[in-house]
Amino acid sequence: MESSNINLVPKSLLKKHKQKINVNSEKILSEEIIIEKIKNIVIEENIYLISHYYTDPKIQKITEELNGCVSDSLQMAKAGSISDSQTIIVSGVKFMGETAKILSPEKTIIMPTLEATCSLDLGCPADDFKNFCESYPDREIVVYANTSAEVKALADWVVTSSIALEVVDYLDSEGKKILWAPDKHLGSYIRNQTKADMIMWDGACVVHEEFKHEGLKKLIKLHPDAEILVHPESPSSVVDLADCVGSTSQLINHANLSEAKKFVVATDKGIFYQLLKNNPEKEFYEAPTAGNGATCNSCSMCPWMGMNSIMNLYDAVKNKTHEISLDKKIMKEARISLDRMVNFK
Numbered sequence: 001m002e003s004s005n006i007n008l009v010p011k012s013l014l015k016k017h018k019q020k021i022n023v024n025s026e027k028i029l030s031e032e033i034i035i036e037k038i039k040n041i042v043i044e045e046n047i048y049l050i051s052h053y054y055t056d057p058k059i060q061k062i063t064e065e066l067n068g069c070v071s072d073s074l075q076m077a078k079a080g081s082i083s084d085s086q087t088i089i090v091s092g093v094k095f096m097g098e099t100a101k102i103l104s105p106e107k108t109i110i111m112p113t114l115e116a117t118c119s120l121d122l123g124c125p126a127d128d129f130k131n132f133c134e135s136y137p138d139r140e141i142v143v144y145a146n147t148s149a150e151v152k153a154l155a156d157w158v159v160t161s162s163i164a165l166e167v168v169d170y171l172d173s174e175g176k177k178i179l180w181a182p183d184k185h186l187g188s189y190i191r192n193q194t195k196a197d198m199i200m201w202d203g204a205c206v207v208h209e210e211f212k213h214e215g216l217k218k219l220i221k222l223h224p225d226a227e228i229l230v231h232p233e234s235p236s237s238v239v240d241l242a243d244c245v246g247s248t249s250q251l252i253n254h255a256n257l258s259e260a261k262k263f264v265v266a267t268d269k270g271i272f273y274q275l276l277k278n279n280p281e282k283e284f285y286e287a288p289t290a291g292n293g294a295t296c297n298s299c300s301m302c303p304w305m306g307m308n309s310i311m312n313l314y315d316a317v318k319n320k321t322h323e324i325s326l327d328k329k330i331m332k333e334a335r336i337s338l339d340r341m342v343n344f345k
């Protein structure tokens with residue numbers, strides 16, 4: 001049984017997001033002052049910043065300069081609980097803030113915006129997912145981190161893309177059959193690699209789903225010496241062309257260590273900040289998306305990640321707006337599956 005719950009990005013959201021970029025680019029001078037103010041408050045109040053690789057490069061830079069954590073969702077999940085700060089500001093999408101709260105319930109977790117969500121999270125409502133799980137009572141429930149706290153509370157395991165393969169491989173070796181949600185492309189990739197018995201929820205990431213096989217093949221012809229780096233949320237026809245398939249941190253590590261000089265990258269373009277910073281002598285090209293004719297007009301840029309801005313980061317730091325608050329019972333139940341991920345290996 002499969003359900004079709006892929007939510008598309010509302011046009012109004014994309015418009016709002018584009019307007020925000022224009023407004024910010026006109027305020028470069030005042031933005032410098034705002035960045036200084038952010039830094040002063042963060043230092044004075046011992047706030048810990050955690051930011052995802054897909055956020056605005058300016059947010060990643062501020063986080064690095066303040067000795068915060070810029071990483072993928074697995075490291076983000078671990079970082080909040082390790083930090084000795086009582087207040088943590090998570091720039092990313094909502095499930096990342098929720099994960100930080102579940103793992104550190106005694107801390108104050110703030111986000112620049114609570115509107116930033118994820119098509120995978122939206123496409124897997126907890127009530128529908130509960131019914132789906134009840135149809136397969138003999139299966140181990142493994143959910144991707146890009147889900148709500150309520151969905152995590154229904155799961156046996158939470159995984160991120162950097163650990164999903166190993167966890168499923170381990171469960172398969174224990175003779176377990178798996179119910180996987182919500183990303184069907186990542187799930188198919190893992191099933192192909194591990195040969196595990198997996199039933200899939202029908203969800204997808206609106207950003208990665210837009211990478212196209214034919215367009216990528218044309219780009220490979222133009223750059224035959226380039227290595228192809230692909231996030232496994234992409235369709236299998238794109239994954240099939242990859243030299244390296246991995247999470248954001250695995251793709252970054254591969255580019256850092258590889259002897260290749262050119263790379264074509266199929267994931268959110270926020271990753272280019274880290275790729276270019278670490279490898280200024282190497283060339284990086286964006287893998288082609290379907291562009292304006294497609295279901296997602298963002299062209300390899302997550303519209304929800306893009307809702308994190310310097311202005312709303314400042315608001316979060318100064319006014320402590322947008323605090324994550326979750327039901328205690330849900331937090332307790334979701335913690336079990338999250339702890340399994342954090343303590344795996």
Ligand code: SF4
Binds near residue numbers: 054119120268
């Ligand atoms: S890039 Fe895709 S998976 Fe990541 S937050 Fe955006 S919609 Fe979700």
